[in-house]
Amino acid sequence: MSDATESDADGTTAAPERPQSPLARRTRTFVRRFRRNRLAMGGLVVTAGFVLLALLAPVLAPYDPAAVDVPARLQGPSPAHPFGTDRYGRDLFSRVLFGARIALQVAVATPLVAGAVGVPIGLVAGYVGGRVDDVLMRLMDSVFAFPAILLGLTLVAVFGQSLTNIVVALGIVYVPQFARVTRGSAVSVVEEEHVRVARSLGASHARIVLVHVLPFCLSAILVQATVTAALAIVLESSLSFLGVGVPSPTPSWGSILRVGKGYVDSGEWWYSVFPGVAIVIAVLGFNLLGDGLRDVLDPRTDPNR
Amino acid sequence: MSEPLLRVENLRTQFGRRDPLVAVDGISYDLRAGETLGIVGESGAGKSVSVRSLVGLIDDGEVAGSVEWRGEELVGAKPRELRAVRGSGIGMVFQNAEAAFDPIETVGRQIVEAVRANRDLSKRDARTEAIDLLEEVGIGDPAGRFDDYPHEYSGGMAQRAGIAMALAGEPDLLIADEPTTGLDVSVQAGIVDLFRDLVAERDMSLLLISHDLGVVSQLCERIMVMYAGRIVERGSRKQLLDSPRHPYTGAFLRSVPDVDVRKDLEPIGGSPPSLDDPPAGCRFHPRCPAAEAGVCDGAAPPTVSFEDGGEDAERHEATCHGYTDAHPGGDAFDREAVEWIEPADGAERGER
Numbered sequence: 125m126s127d128a129t130e131s132d133a134d135g136t137t138a139a140p141e142r143p144q145s146p147l148a149r150r151t152r153t154f155v156r157r158f159r160r161n162r163l164a165m166g167g168l169v170v171t172a173g174f175v176l177l178a179l180l181a182p183v184l185a186p187y188d189p190a191a192v193d194v195p196a197r198l199q200g201p202s203p204a205h206p207f208g209t210d211r212y213g214r215d216l217f218s219r220v221l222f223g224a225r226i227a228l229q230v231a232v233a234t235p236l237v238a239g240a241v242g243v244p245i246g247l248v249a250g251y252v253g254g255r256v257d258d259v260l261m262r263l264m265d266s267v268f269a270f271p272a273i274l275l276g277l278t279l280v281a282v283f284g285q286s287l288t289n290i291v292v293a294l295g296i297v298y299v300p301q302f303a304r305v306t307r308g309s310a311v312s313v314v315e316e317e318h319v320r321v322a323r324s325l326g327a328s329h330a331r332i333v334l335v336h337v338l339p340f341c342l343s344a345i346l347v348q349a350t351v352t353a354a355l356a357i358v359l360e361s362s363l364s365f366l367g368v369g370v371p372s373p374t375p376s377w378g379s380i381l382r383v384g385k386g387y388v389d390s391g392e393w394w395y396s397v398f399p400g401v402a403i404v405i406a407v408l409g410f411n412l413l414g415d416g417l418r419d420v421l422d423p424r425t426d427p428n429r
Numbered sequence: 430m431s432e433p434l435l436r437v438e439n440l441r442t443q444f445g446r447r448d449p450l451v452a453v454d455g456i457s458y459d460l461r462a463g464e465t466l467g468i469v470g471e472s473g474a475g476k477s478v479s480v481r482s483l484v485g486l487i488d489d490g491e492v493a494g495s496v497e498w499r500g501e502e503l504v505g506a507k508p509r510e511l512r513a514v515r516g517s518g519i520g521m522v523f524q525n526a527e528a529a530f531d532p533i534e535t536v537g538r539q540i541v542e543a544v545r546a547n548r549d550l551s552k553r554d555a556r557t558e559a560i561d562l563l564e565e566v567g568i569g570d571p572a573g574r575f576d577d578y579p580h581e582y583s584g585g586m587a588q589r590a591g592i593a594m595a596l597a598g599e600p601d602l603l604i605a606d607e608p609t610t611g612l613d614v615s616v617q618a619g620i621v622d623l624f625r626d627l628v629a630e631r632d633m634s635l636l637l638i639s640h641d642l643g644v645v646s647q648l649c650e651r652i653m654v655m656y657a658g659r660i661v662e663r664g665s666r667k668q669l670l671d672s673p674r675h676p677y678t679g680a681f682l683r684s685v686p687d688v689d690v691r692k693d694l695e696p697i698g699g700s701p702p703s704l705d706d707p708p709a710g711c712r713f714h715p716r717c718p719a720a721e722a723g724v725c726d727g728a729a730p731p732t733v734s735f736e737d738g739g740e741d742a743e744r745h746e747a748t749c750h751g752y753t754d755a756h757p758g759g760d761a762f763d764r765e766a767v768e769w770i771e772p773a774d775g776a777e778r779g780e781r
């Protein structure tokens with residue numbers, strides 16, 4: 125851009141009043157764009173609702189999710205049990221609420237684990253380039269080549285069944301995605317003039333990566349994190365559905381679904397429908413939020429910013 | 430005379446191992462404290478690569494030869510040593526000023542970062558210093574513009590801010606690579622004035638790269654003309670402008686427009702050679718009006734020194750066959766002015 129105004133030659137252009145700090149201005153722009161994006165707002169509302177329900181589960185649940193009441197087993201939805209009861213007479217509404225806590229933990233922890241490993245790999249690959257890039261990314265490709273569910277299954281089988289191990293396993297499954305996304309952004313910024321200028325000013329490689337490359341990648345990483353949160357919920361549910369998820373009696377949506385599927389033919393539909401719907405809504409919320417964030421954070425997708 | 434600040438000897442930069450592209454092919458020069466040196470030439474002559482090679486900013490190529498900064502060898506130096514020279518010894522200003530800044534960070538904070546990377550100052554002191562720097566380079570209301578993002582600066586202001594950033598480490602040498610290209614002419618004039626003031630006030634050396642002979646001749650006492658990776662002529666500003674000795678320099682001068690003189694411009698026919706397969710002999714011979722078959726396309730041309738300009742310290746040299754006996758000569762070649770001829774193979778100087 126070389127549009128120089130008249131006042132430019134002597135550089136005396138008066139700055140308009142700007143009382144706010146740069147960060148405040150940037151945040152304000154972000155919030156404004158976010159609020160104008162219906163997709164993002166919808167995703168935010170759904171996700172916020174999900175998080176709230178998960179956090180407030182102990183308060184909201186009418187019953188102890190593990191409380192067995194055999195005489196009341198397999199009851200359909202009623203005012204006393206809005207989602208019905210399961211084969212031991214446990215209240216399904218309470219169990220689905222508590223299942224949200226598992227889903228939330230998975231949704232938060234998995235991207236953190238995957239990002240903690242994948243982002244540094246992507247940064248190094250993208251910044252150093254050349255053979256290092258090739259080796260790291262082919263390694264990521266080979267992890268990526270395994271179907272997620274198969275890799276998750278194998279890892280859980282190796283580590284053993286526990287919530288922590290499942291999160292670690294899911295984290296490993298999604299490392300390549302973080303590495304790829306980070307590398308993609310890093311590669312594009314490394315070619316930028318300002319990175320060369322930073323080096324001409326005596327900045328070290330570590331400093332350039334932390335100050336110039338990583339911040340540039342953050343928006344892509346954030347979007348990836350929300351998408352991964354959704355995928356992790358699905359994958360955890362799938363593992364639980366296959367019986368290798370969070371060990372019972374902890375209520376996970378996937379394991380409720382697994383047991384409930386046996387009762388579909390005999391007419392106890394509520395057993396599987398409610399946990400299934402919960403999964404769909406939670407995943408939808410994160411996906412909408414991710415898509416919305418991507419649109420909001422990428423200036424090119426918004427014509428009237 | 431004092432030791433030169435920068436001594437470049439036989440600098441050679443090539444890209445690619447198989448079929449290497451030699452972008453800079455053996456150039457040598459000295460630069461003393463407080464001196465101003467300009468490198469002119471067409472696009473692709475290797476000007477930018479030659480200065481980036483000085484401080485190890487060539488990532489995918491190989492640099493050979495010798496670059497001494499205050500007597501310390503930089504070619505093959507450790508990254509840590511190079512980093513110490515970059516910024517605090519040698520500052521650089523690049524062509525695309527707005528792109529010189531990280532778009533997601535404010536101009537002020539980036540200058541603060543540059544200050545702190547090179548000098549041991551507290552955050553508050555660095556901020557004060559950054560505002561002083563912005564003021565020094567002529568940004569109006571520097572404190573108010575401190576928190577602006579790069580895209581909120583106009584082209585000329587961004588270049589001023591880029592210069593401020595290059596000055597953050599208090600360099601002894603400022604390398605400016607096409608600093609005025611892409612700016613309006615009126616803005617250009619302001620930047621040229623700024624460079625002149627900075628060199629005078631900071632007692633700094635300036636190495637200016639430009640394809641614009643006007644800008645170079647306004648700022649630089651000494652000028653080198655580069656063609657296809659080699660230096661074809663060097664001398665003082667007066668020597669080069671008044672009596673260009675290399676046919677390329679002459680053609681280059683005739684192709685530059687003048688404001689007050691209505692003259693016919695003569696574009697140089699053809700285009701610069703591709704550097705992965707340069708012409709044999711003198712690299713300018715395919716485009717040279719005075720080229721002589723069998724001479725200019727054969728051996729590498731000798732370097733000829735001239736007695737002119739009157740300024741004793743400056744040597745005026747051109748690398749051309751036209752002054753040798755093998756070449757028929759002609760109006761373009763004033764053989765009376767020749768002082769000596771140094772054969773291209775580096776043998777003894779022969780008095781003519």
